[in-house]
Amino acid sequence: MVNYYVRRTARVFVTVFLVASLxxxxxxxxxxxxxxxxxxxxxxxxxxxxxxxxxIANLQNIRPDEPLWQQYIDYMLALFQxxxxxxxxxxxxxxxxxAKAAPWTVFVVLxxxxxxxxxxxxxxxLQAYWEGSRFDQLVTGVSxxxxxxxxYxxxxxALYIFAYQLGWLPTAGTxxxxxxxxxxxxxxxxxxxxxxxxxxxYTLGAAGGQALAMRGNSIQVLGNDYVQVAxxxxxxxxxxxxxxxxxxxxxxxxxxxxLLLGFRLGGTVILEQIFSYTxxxxxxxxxxxxxxxxxxxGTFLVITVALVVGVFIADLTYSRIDPRISAGExxxxx
Amino acid sequence: MSDPTDNYSDMISxxxxxxxxxxxxxxxxxxxxxxxxxxxxxxSxxSxxSxxNGxxxxxxxxLVGATNNGVPTNMHVNPMxxxxxxxxxxxxxxxxxxxxxxxxxxxxxxxxxxxSFDGTTVTLTLRDDLTWDTGDDVTAGDVITQFKLMxxxxxxxxxxxxxxxxxxxxxxxxxxxxxxxxxxxxxxxxANGDLRIHxxxxxxxxxxxxEASAVQQFKWEExxxxxxxxxxxxxxxxxxxxxxNENFHAADNVNFNTYELLTRTDNTxxxxxxxxxxxxxxxxxxxxxxxxxxxxxxxxxxQLPAKWGYGAVFNHDDEDFGKRKVRQAIAHVINxxxxxxxxxxxxxxxxxxxxxxxxxxxxxxxxxxxxxxxxYGPNASNTEKAASLLREAGxxxxxxxxxxxDGNALGGSYxxxxxxxxxxxxxxxxxxxxxxxxxxxEINSLPQGDYFGxxxxxxxxxxxxxxxxxxxxxxxxxFPLRWQMKIPDIDGGxxxxxxxxxxxxxxxxxxxxxxxxxxxxxxxTSQDExxxxxxVKRVAWHHNQNIPVLSxxxxxxxxxxxxxxxxxxxxxxxxxxxxxPSHWLPKQGKLGAKQ
Numbered sequence: 001m002v003n004y005y006v007r008r009t010a011r012v013f014v015t016v017f018l019v020a021s022l023x024x025x026x027x028x029x030x031x032x033x034x035x036x037x038x039x040x041x042x043x044x045x046x047x048x049x050x051x052x053x054x055x056i057a058n059l060q061n062i063r064p065d066e067p068l069w070q071q072y073i074d075y076m077l078a079l080f081q082x083x084x085x086x087x088x089x090x091x092x093x094x095x096x097x098x099a100k101a102a103p104w105t106v107f108v109v110l111x112x113x114x115x116x117x118x119x120x121x122x123x124x125x126l127q128a129y130w131e132g133s134r135f136d137q138l139v140t141g142v143s144x145x146x147x148x149x150x151x152y153x154x155x156x157x158a159l160y161i162f163a164y165q166l167g168w169l170p171t172a173g174t175x176x177x178x179x180x181x182x183x184x185x186x187x188x189x190x191x192x193x194x195x196x197x198x199x200x201x202y203t204l205g206a207a208g209g210q211a212l213a214m215r216g217n218s219i220q221v222l223g224n225d226y227v228q229v230a231x232x233x234x235x236x237x238x239x240x241x242x243x244x245x246x247x248x249x250x251x252x253x254x255x256x257x258x259l260l261l262g263f264r265l266g267g268t269v270i271l272e273q274i275f276s277y278t279x280x281x282x283x284x285x286x287x288x289x290x291x292x293x294x295x296x297x298g299t300f301l302v303i304t305v306a307l308v309v310g311v312f313i314a315d316l317t318y319s320r321i322d323p324r325i326s327a328g329e330x331x332x333x334x
Numbered sequence: 335m336s337d338p339t340d341n342y343s344d345m346i347s348x349x350x351x352x353x354x355x356x357x358x359x360x361x362x363x364x365x366x367x368x369x370x371x372x373x374x375x376x377x378s379x380x381s382x383x384s385x386x387n388g389x390x391x392x393x394x395x396x397l398v399g400a401t402n403n404g405v406p407t408n409m410h411v412n413p414m415x416x417x418x419x420x421x422x423x424x425x426x427x428x429x430x431x432x433x434x435x436x437x438x439x440x441x442x443x444x445x446x447x448x449x450s451f452d453g454t455t456v457t458l459t460l461r462d463d464l465t466w467d468t469g470d471d472v473t474a475g476d477v478i479t480q481f482k483l484m485x486x487x488x489x490x491x492x493x494x495x496x497x498x499x500x501x502x503x504x505x506x507x508x509x510x511x512x513x514x515x516x517x518x519x520x521x522x523x524x525a526n527g528d529l530r531i532h533x534x535x536x537x538x539x540x541x542x543x544x545e546a547s548a549v550q551q552f553k554w555e556e557x558x559x560x561x562x563x564x565x566x567x568x569x570x571x572x573x574x575x576x577x578x579n580e581n582f583h584a585a586d587n588v589n590f591n592t593y594e595l596l597t598r599t600d601n602t603x604x605x606x607x608x609x610x611x612x613x614x615x616x617x618x619x620x621x622x623x624x625x626x627x628x629x630x631x632x633x634x635x636x637q638l639p640a641k642w643g644y645g646a647v648f649n650h651d652d653e654d655f656g657k658r659k660v661r662q663a664i665a666h667v668i669n670x671x672x673x674x675x676x677x678x679x680x681x682x683x684x685x686x687x688x689x690x691x692x693x694x695x696x697x698x699x700x701x702x703x704x705x706x707x708x709x710y711g712p713n714a715s716n717t718e719k720a721a722s723l724l725r726e727a728g729x730x731x732x733x734x735x736x737x738x739x740d741g742n743a744l745g746g747s748y749x750x751x752x753x754x755x756x757x758x759x760x761x762x763x764x765x766x767x768x769x770x771x772x773x774x775x776e777i778n779s780l781p782q783g784d785y786f787g788x789x790x791x792x793x794x795x796x797x798x799x800x801x802x803x804x805x806x807x808x809x810x811x812x813f814p815l816r817w818q819m820k821i822p823d824i825d826g827g828x829x830x831x832x833x834x835x836x837x838x839x840x841x842x843x844x845x846x847x848x849x850x851x852x853x854x855x856x857x858x859t860s861q862d863e864x865x866x867x868x869x870v871k872r873v874a875w876h877h878n879q880n881i882p883v884l885s886x887x888x889x890x891x892x893x894x895x896x897x898x899x900x901x902x903x904x905x906x907x908x909x910x911x912x913x914x915p916s917h918w919l920p921k922q923g924k925l926g927a928k929q
Contacts, residue, residue, distance in 0.1 A: 038417065040786030040823070045528075049825045051488035055416045055550055090408045091417060091553065100407065100571070164610040171612055172603055177573040177594060276599045278405050278571045286404075291783055 008315045012308055019304045023297050024075055028068065035088070037290050075297070084301070085294035089286065094298035097283055102302065104174045105272070105279030108195055109264050112202040117257050119207040121250060124214020128249075129241070131219055140215070143208030151267070155201035155274045162197060170194050172276035198275045202264070210253065217249035224248075251322060258314040262307025392578065393927035396592040397900070399615045399916055400604055405597055406569035412554035413532050414487055421528060422617060423574045423595055425917045427560030428530035429464065429472075429583075432521065433918065434806030436638050437911025441521055445472070445531045445561070449524070451517040456509040457501055458524075463583040466534060467565040473535075474500040474507045479542065480533030481507070486546045491523050494858070513859045516866065522807040527913055534559045563921040564593050573597050587923030608633050608894055615916035615925075616894040620756060623680045632898035636915045637681070641692040641808035643888035644677065644760045645801025647821070650882075651829040652795045654744055659727035661881040662710070663720040664796075667771045668764055671713035674887040677760035681892060684712045685885035689878040690801070690815040691870075692808050693888045699811055699870055703840065707878045717771055736772045745774035749788055749797030752779040760887065761798050789824035799824075801885040806913075811870045812857045818883045819851050830882045837879035840872070850876045895919075901926045 035056050042052045066074075078085060084094035123143075127136045146154075163171040170176065176190040221227060222245055230240050268281035276282070280299050287295035401422040403409060409420040411427055429445040443449070448459040464472040481498040484491055496512040509520075523529070537557065541549040558566040563584070564576035573596040578588050596613070598604050605625050607613035611632075626635065646664070648655040655661060670684035685693050687700070687707040697704050710716065721731070729736045729744055736744040745768070750761040758779070765775045775796070780788060788794045803823075807813040819830050832851050839846040854873045857866050877883075893915050895902045903909050903924035912918040919925035 036787040037783030039790065040783060042416065043786075043790070043825055044823045048488050049822070052825075054488075054546070089417060090404075091551070092408065097408075159606075164606050167610060171606060171610060172598060173572040173596070175570075175572060177570055177575065177596060181570060273599065276597060276603055278597075282405075282599075289781070289783075 008312060012312045015308045016305055020079055020301060023300045024072055027293050027296050084298040087292055087295040089290035089292040094294050098298055098302055101279045101283050104277060105268050108198050112199045113261050113264055115203045116206040116210050120210025121214050123211040125218055125246060127215040128218030143211050146205045146208035149205055151202050151205050152270045152274060154204055155271060158197050158201050169197055174277055198271055198277055202271055214249060217252060218245055221245045221248045254321060255314040255318060258310040262310035265303045265306050391589055393590050393929060395590050395927045396594050397590055397614050398594045400598040400607060400613055401595045402598055405571050406574050407571045410553040410555045411558055412552050413530060414483060414549045415552060416550045424530060426564040426576050426593055427562045427566055428532040429562045430530050432525040433912045434525045435908060435911040437908040441525055453514050454511040456520055458507045460505045461583055462505060464561055465581045466559050466561050467579045467581050468559055469581050472531060472561050473504045476533050476535050477507045479535050479538050483533060483538060483541055483549055487550060514861060516858055516860055518810050519858055522810055525806060531561060563588050584921050588920055590927040614896050614900060617914035617916050618891050618893055621892055632896045634895045634897055634902060636893040636910050637890040638893060638913060639694055640804060640889045640891040642800050642802050642804030644757055645799055645886045646796060646884040647799035647828050648796050649792055649794055649828060650831060655796050657727050658880055659723045663723040665710040665881060665884055666716035666720040668767055669713060669715045670886050673760050673763045676763045677756045681890050682887045684887050686712060687878060688885045689874045690818040691811050691874055692802055695809055700874060703871055715767060731772050734772055735774055743774035746795040747778040748775040749778050749780060749785060749794050751785040752781050757798055789827045792827045792829055801883045812854060815873045815877060816854045818877060835876060835880055837876050840875050848872060848876060899928055901928055
């Protein structure tokens with residue numbers, strides 16, 4: 001058992017190391033240097049070419065002219081100390097930028113993913129319960145339709161209807177500009193209002209998918225011998241549904257939840273652009289547009305590490321939920 | 335054309351008139367019968383900001399604009415910084431020296447009450463009532479500090495200025511020029527919209543003794559003091575909040591107490607903001623006709639000449655496009671009217687003549703010679719003429735494609751910036767026209783950094799590029815004609831050869847040889863208007879024949895106001911001619927809250 005935890009933990013470190021190395025390499029494969037855009041901007045502002053060179057030299061944030069191996073060692077050593085460097089375009093430590101942005105993204109993704117599962121499990125269970133009914137057929141159709149509609153299309157339509165046409169919800173941002181930035185009712189209400197559209201558009205399609213998954217799992221469990229035996233024992237439908245069916249049908253979805261949490265962090269790049277929501281995805285695009293290596297690497301890393309950590313937690317906790325894992329019957333939690 | 339006189343008393347009178355009518359007009363529109371009519375009336379004393387609680391007739395409301403420069407928490411208001419200066423916020427906090435009115439084509443003084451030009455001396459007089467929001471006077475010391483820091487950071491002004499000193503009093507600044515300089519050049523430099531009176535001495539003085547990098551990396555985010563119509567109150571990740579500056583010299587003209595600038599990342603968000611009523615004003619925003627048609631009646635468009643637009647640039651070191659006849663053939667093939675129609679029928683106009691002068695100024699500057707300039711068929715593809723030029727240059731057409739002597743197709747990669755939607759359409763049109771004629775171009779759409787990078791590094795053959803530097807200065811041909819040869823924006827990456835060039839003579843007989851760069855540079859030191867006009871014609875003719883950059887279409891800037899809750903200057907009001915109306919009109923009393 002200890003061996004299982006040790007292997008899992010070691011795998012996390014190896015994965016993070018590989019991700020960090022890969023991020024470092026991939027970012028540098030991008031065309032153009034980190035100062036190409038800044039150079040063009042300064043020239044367009046009428047700053048003489050010599051002066052532009054001097055200004056860029058004055059930006060000591062990173063030294064892109066050093067040999068690649070030197071940059072790599074510097075980067076990994078700094079990373080080991082929790083230092084992601086300084087953003088070239090924003091002139092701020094990347095950690096500070098991420099610290100400002102991450103809570104908004106985590107909030108939207110977490111709430112949305114929880115909703116996806118709560119709604120998915122509830123609807124999927126009902127569908128399985130009434131398998132073949134008109135409700136089942138209708139919900140299956142709606143779920144498939146929602147799944148086939150990309151979330152950004154839902155986002156744009158929702159934005160158009162509820163923000164621009166009806167004016168019920170704000171069009172952009174994380175919180176109203178006029179609200180004081182302190183934890184209080186006005187702040188929370190404003191933050192909630194600003195997050196409704198991103199959360200809803202990020203939830204709808206995925207919830208449909210989870211409902212279908214839950215339906216399938218439940219129907220499969222319903223056909224198992226132990227459910228038949230439970231019925232023969234004369235147990236109540238409620239007990240069978242909650243203790244026997246739901247628990248076993250939800251089990252495979254548990255790891256999916258944690259994995260999805262990590263995956264969906266990456267999807268916020270588009271979502272946050274649509275809603276001008278200043279989270280991690282927003283800054284990732286900013287960094288990409290500006291060829292801002294440190295910020296790009298920082299945001300990439302946070303998103304991928306979140307996924308790795310999600311898998312790790314799933315691994316560690318799955319054995320608690322499914323005794324077959326701790327008994328060594330299976331090595332994989334997902 | 336710009337006002338040629340050196341004495342601006344006439345403009346000052348006009349400004350005083352504007353101030354007077356603006357104040358009373360706004361008051362009348364807003365029904366402010368209790369407003370003191372004399373504020374800033376004669377301009378000699380102006381407003382004194384004595385009405386402590388925001389002034390009579392000030393409406394407790396917020397004008398909502400937008401900034402697309404970045405998230406305000408990452409931005410600051412140090413205009414000298416290399417990065418992250420939010421000029422939209424800065425424009426409201428800091429008064430400008432002067433402004434160029436695109437409608438009247440005259441300069442209007444703002445923070446200055448006078449400027450005079452005498453040989454190598456330029457005397458700038460600051461308004462008596464120009465103060466910081468602390469109530470302290472803006473002094474010659476502040477401006478001298480700013481100019482000295484501008485020298486440190488290599489600002490364009492110092493191309494002409496040798497030294498700066500205080501004049502007779504602490505409201506007078508004297509610029510000593512290295513050579514007698516054409517006053518228009520100094521005026522355009524000082525009236526540049528980005529140049530603001532911002533160097534609050536207690537903050538900026540310390541940078542005088544430091545390296546340039548110190549001020550370039552300084553983020554002015556705390557203890558911000560300005561002298562413009564609004565003062566800094568706060569910023570968040572969602573926007574800037576600015577308050578009415580009671581100490582502003584024309585504070586009486588501003589009848590609302592808050593100006594908010596919300597962060598909006600892209601054009602769509604800005605357009606939707608206007609559509610949904612979330613935004614009251616947007617300083618500059620390209621909006622296609624379909625969206626304009628959907629705007630509600632409250633949204634007003636102000637069109638102003640951008641003196642900028644879609645053109646094409648050649649790599650003059652390229653074996654093919656370095657040849658004048660090839661460039662001329664391309665000019666003949668492209669139907670400029672079609673490019674304008676496809677990329678923006680409401681906002682784009684074809685350049686009447688291919689040269690380095692904005693469309694609206696061409697006839698004024700070229701006068702009777704306008705008709706003799708080659709038109710290259712602004713609304714047609716002159717394919718026969720183009721074919722003849724290419725044959726003369728040694729190319730042949732085989733299987734529908736023009737080829738050089740070695741059988742290589744004439745064309746290559748045509749660079750265009752990704753994401754500039756109207757430019758993408760223009761590029762598609764141009765490349766389609768050229769390929770239909772027999773060129774073999776393929777479009778290479780690049781992200782902005784790489785796009786400029788390709789030009790800077792001369793790693794291109796031909797591509798889309800703006801053919802005018804833009805802004806008010808483009809109205810004085812010295813700037814755009816010189817710019818087309820040097821293109822400082824790409825560090826001269828188009829490799830246009832300096833020195834003498836021989837082109838057909840203007841009168842049609844024989845040839846003329848001239849050094850266009852040297853000739854246009856002479857305008858900078860000339861104070862003889864007739865000589866300037868003659869030189870401009872000669873260099874414009876050279877550009878028409880030799881085509882350093884291909885002029886295709888010019889656009890108008892679209893600025894947006896709303897009038898549901900705001901009293902806005904009427905369509906005929908020349909005050910709308912200063913960029914940007916949402917920045918300029920409030921302090922003129924021409925954009926005020928309805929009661």
